[in-house]
Amino acid sequence: MSQLFTKTLREAPKDEVSVNAQLLIRGGFIKKLSAGVYSFLPLGLIVLRKIENIVREEMNNLGGQEILMPVLHPREIWEEAGRWETADYLYKLKDRQGSEFALGATHEEVITDIARKYINSYRDLPLLVYQIQTKFRDELRAKSGLLRGREFSMKDLYSFHEDEEDRKKYYNTIENSYLKILKKCGFKDIIVAEASGGSFSKEYSHEFQIPTIAGEDLIIFCKSCGFAQNKEICDLRQEGVCPNCEKELKEFKTIEVGNIFALGANYSKPMSLSFLDRSGMTKPVIMGCYGMGPSRLMGAAIEVHHDHRGIIWPEEITPFGVVVIQIESKNEAINEKIKKTAEKVYKKLQEKGVAVLYDERENKGAGEKFMEADLIGIPWRVVVSERTVAENKIEIKNRNEKEGALISESKLLEKIL
Amino acid sequence: MSQLFTKTLREAPKDEVSVNAQLLIRGGFIKKLSAGVYSFLPLGLIVLRKIENIVREEMNNLGGQEILMPVLHPREIWEEAGRWETADYLYKLKDRQGSEFALGATHEEVITDIARKYINSYRDLPLLVYQIQTKFRDELRAKSGLLRGREFSMKDLYSFHEDEEDRKKYYNTIENSYLKILKKCGFKDIIVAEASGGSFSKEYSHEFQIPTIAGEDLIIFCKSCGFAQNKEICDLRQEGVCPNCEKELKEFKTIEVGNIFALGANYSKPMSLSFLDRSGMTKPVIMGCYGMGPSRLMGAAIEVHHDHRGIIWPEEITPFGVVVIQIESKNEAINEKIKKTAEKVYKKLQEKGVAVLYDERENKGAGEKFMEADLIGIPWRVVVSERTVAENKIEIKNRNEKEGALISESKLLEKIL
Numbered sequence: 001m002s003q004l005f006t007k008t009l010r011e012a013p014k015d016e017v018s019v020n021a022q023l024l025i026r027g028g029f030i031k032k033l034s035a036g037v038y039s040f041l042p043l044g045l046i047v048l049r050k051i052e053n054i055v056r057e058e059m060n061n062l063g064g065q066e067i068l069m070p071v072l073h074p075r076e077i078w079e080e081a082g083r084w085e086t087a088d089y090l091y092k093l094k095d096r097q098g099s100e101f102a103l104g105a106t107h108e109e110v111i112t113d114i115a116r117k118y119i120n121s122y123r124d125l126p127l128l129v130y131q132i133q134t135k136f137r138d139e140l141r142a143k144s145g146l147l148r149g150r151e152f153s154m155k156d157l158y159s160f161h162e163d164e165e166d167r168k169k170y171y172n173t174i175e176n177s178y179l180k181i182l183k184k185c186g187f188k189d190i191i192v193a194e195a196s197g198g199s200f201s202k203e204y205s206h207e208f209q210i211p212t213i214a215g216e217d218l219i220i221f222c223k224s225c226g227f228a229q230n231k232e233i234c235d236l237r238q239e240g241v242c243p244n245c246e247k248e249l250k251e252f253k254t255i256e257v258g259n260i261f262a263l264g265a266n267y268s269k270p271m272s273l274s275f276l277d278r279s280g281m282t283k284p285v286i287m288g289c290y291g292m293g294p295s296r297l298m299g300a301a302i303e304v305h306h307d308h309r310g311i312i313w314p315e316e317i318t319p320f321g322v323v324v325i326q327i328e329s330k331n332e333a334i335n336e337k338i339k340k341t342a343e344k345v346y347k348k349l350q351e352k353g354v355a356v357l358y359d360e361r362e363n364k365g366a367g368e369k370f371m372e373a374d375l376i377g378i379p380w381r382v383v384v385s386e387r388t389v390a391e392n393k394i395e396i397k398n399r400n401e402k403e404g405a406l407i408s409e410s411k412l413l414e415k416i417l
Numbered sequence: 418m419s420q421l422f423t424k425t426l427r428e429a430p431k432d433e434v435s436v437n438a439q440l441l442i443r444g445g446f447i448k449k450l451s452a453g454v455y456s457f458l459p460l461g462l463i464v465l466r467k468i469e470n471i472v473r474e475e476m477n478n479l480g481g482q483e484i485l486m487p488v489l490h491p492r493e494i495w496e497e498a499g500r501w502e503t504a505d506y507l508y509k510l511k512d513r514q515g516s517e518f519a520l521g522a523t524h525e526e527v528i529t530d531i532a533r534k535y536i537n538s539y540r541d542l543p544l545l546v547y548q549i550q551t552k553f554r555d556e557l558r559a560k561s562g563l564l565r566g567r568e569f570s571m572k573d574l575y576s577f578h579e580d581e582e583d584r585k586k587y588y589n590t591i592e593n594s595y596l597k598i599l600k601k602c603g604f605k606d607i608i609v610a611e612a613s614g615g616s617f618s619k620e621y622s623h624e625f626q627i628p629t630i631a632g633e634d635l636i637i638f639c640k641s642c643g644f645a646q647n648k649e650i651c652d653l654r655q656e657g658v659c660p661n662c663e664k665e666l667k668e669f670k671t672i673e674v675g676n677i678f679a680l681g682a683n684y685s686k687p688m689s690l691s692f693l694d695r696s697g698m699t700k701p702v703i704m705g706c707y708g709m710g711p712s713r714l715m716g717a718a719i720e721v722h723h724d725h726r727g728i729i730w731p732e733e734i735t736p737f738g739v740v741v742i743q744i745e746s747k748n749e750a751i752n753e754k755i756k757k758t759a760e761k762v763y764k765k766l767q768e769k770g771v772a773v774l775y776d777e778r779e780n781k782g783a784g785e786k787f788m789e790a791d792l793i794g795i796p797w798r799v800v801v802s803e804r805t806v807a808e809n810k811i812e813i814k815n816r817n818e819k820e821g822a823l824i825s826e827s828k829l830l831e832k833i834l
Contacts, residue, residue, distance in 0.1 A: 005536075031534065033486075033491065033494070034489070038487065041531070068457040070455065073450070074454075091510055091512065114458070117448065118423055124422070138513050
């Protein structure tokens with residue numbers, strides 16, 4: 001911990017109103033560069049990469065092939081699909097020769113351009129291609145920390161099919177993948193809601209929504225049958241009654257953490273992405289698009305898992321599984337013993353493959369060290385102090401517990417693993 | 418190979434003049450979106466990530482702490498260091514509220530802004546922080562494929578010191594790291610050359626240069642004593658004679674793949690990054706900056722390692738270590754045996770942790786499969802055909818060899834590992 005270059009901050013920055021940004025900045029996970037634009041510092045990057053890897057693993061399990069598309073999109077490709085003028089959230093720029101570009105807010109145009117190079121026949125279908133990449137949106141308001149960034153990490157999966165029937169076959173598989181990812185990231189309550197399919201489509205899209213008061217979306221949800229819709233599309237004449245089972249509908253504030261869109265031939269037709277079907281006919285490829293934002297998941301995890309002392313990281317995305325804290329003694333002989341014990345525990349955990357943060361800083365009191373550990377939100381805290389070495393024990397406490405327990409060193413691993 | 422969504426192309430695109438772009442596009446590693454802007458397709462992304470991980474490992478060995486800084490830089494931060502007006506290679510844009518941003522071409526301003534939050538005392542120094550991230554440069558000409566991109570992958574390491582003496586202490590360590598990375602990426606000839614320190618500095622910078630006719634730089638090099646300078650700075654009156662040992666100087670075309678800059682207090686002074694030294698005095702932090710571009714390394718590797726048939730990947734960065742090719746027979750019984758044998762070899766190699774590409778495509782002739790394997794550049798080719806199963810052997814050939822050899826399956830691992 002003495003070598004980690006970030007430090008925790010006592011005060012939350014005044015211009016940050018969201019809990020996730022306040023705690024992430026105070027904990028030294030991120031630093032704001034401008035509204036909606038953050039640097040990921042060492043602790044924050046570990047969490048972001050863990051989330052990205054959980055997402056990547058599931059995309060690979062689906063048979064998705066990973067690629068990496070550019071940020072700079074030439075105007076021409078957005079014009080081909082007819083979106084250059086209408087997408088008001090696009091950052092646009094001119095290079096010094098006068099050519100115009102947009103910063104990628106989404107990559108339907110670019111993936112369609114790639115796909116038309118390689119898809120010719122029904123034999124090339126179905127196909128799943130994804131990337132995990134940095135995206136840009138010129139948001140009018142960016143006050144929700146990692147929940148609504150102007151620059152953010154995004155996983156976008158695109159699927160290519162012979163027809164709508166085949167695309168629909170994939171819906172459940174991908175929904176299951178999404179639920180698995182969200183559970184792994186520590187989310188227990190997840191609502192899959194119908195929402196608008198966008199300006200192109202009459203079909204509903206599906207949103208993966210996490211209920212929390214920090215949410216910017218409103219979802220109508222029936223606990224009885226699972227019916228859920230984004231309030232933007234729901235029929236207000238129903239007045240709180242589920243159209244399926246006629247039970248009461250509840251309203252939740254939620255964060256959208258993933259979505260599934262049917263794209264039909266909206267991109268393949270104008271951009272001439274077609275294939276020869278089994279009977280030799282040329283047809284437009286049918287597409288689907290599936291978004292999920294790792295940096296937004298990181299922000300949402302904190303909105304759901306925190307208390308007044310700080311973050312409480314879910315096990316799978318915590319930057320460290322354990323923090324080992326040594327508390328100095330004024331007695332030098334005892335101090336030696338404390339240091340030796342703490343170091344031994346630290347090394348033993350590392351050998352077992354546990355990611356450990358070792359708070360070996362001198363001249364810091366127990367109170368300050370505990371406060372910082374709680375703020376950073378490491379699930380397990382191990383304390384070695386005058387009191388614990390006197391009893392030949394160590395103290396262990398879960399971030400969710402109020403009181404720690406004294407246990408013998410040999411019992412540590414079975415406790416935390 | 419039947420599942421890989423990219424396909425090799427017979428023709429190189431006419432607008433690509435560089436060998437690296439031609440071979441990478443024909444092999445299905447990358448696809449051009451606009452000049453100097455490429456998508457990395459599945460094979461290309463594997464190579465890029467391998468190079469990035471080689472770089473990352475060495476940066477971590479140095480004690481570097483990894484972070485991730487943004488692409489969108491507000492105008493104000495570039496004005497603080499006085500570069501907004503002068504950096505003509507910056508892409509600039511306005512958001513819809515009129516605020517101005519640059520796309521990060523380099524991150525001295527942003528890292529200095531982060532460092533001034535966390536560095537207060539000599540106890541916080543020295544410090545090494547790095548990122549591997551996508552950068553942008555509005556290049557006037559972008560005709561060298563991955564060698565000079567408008568959007569490209571970059572590792573930038575920044576070091577922070579109490580004084581110049583401490584910064585210089587790190588020079589050799591980092592030079593050794595760089596040489597280790599370049600050797601791991603398969604480069605044998607590396608010239609470390611003095612070059613201009615930039616507009617800010619009288620001190621030389623150091624460039625890591627790879628000799629090749631595809632290079633855009635010119636280096637003066639003395640084989641006898643190792644003296645090397647970028648021709649931009651060298652004293653032309655010397656007329657081909659080494660100023661150190663008076664032996665003959667040779668001129669090489671080279672690709673710059675890494676650099677080391679002394680930044681002094683050029684950023685810390687205007688941006689108020691200072692620290693309290695051991696005597697309680699406030700001093701500006703002394704900085705160094707160390708660049709290396711993974712995507713450019715990928716392009717340079719191909720310029721150095723290719724022949725008329727295609728790429729020849731160095732072992733450590735190849736997307737696959739082995740390609741297993743099965744050649745169909747018209748005799749169905751023999752065909753079964755061929756498939757079984759090829760599949761067995763494929764699985765056995767995978768079990769041993771070898772990355773294998775399995776060319777199980779039907780209705781493709783031997784000639785076409787061999788041509789594609791050579792183009793993609795996999796180091797080892799294993800062939801299972803009518804001829805090999807008749808002799809109860811498999812054929813193995815290194816990409817550098819002209820003729821393959823028949824060996825028994827059991828000898829395969831010792832041959833390639």
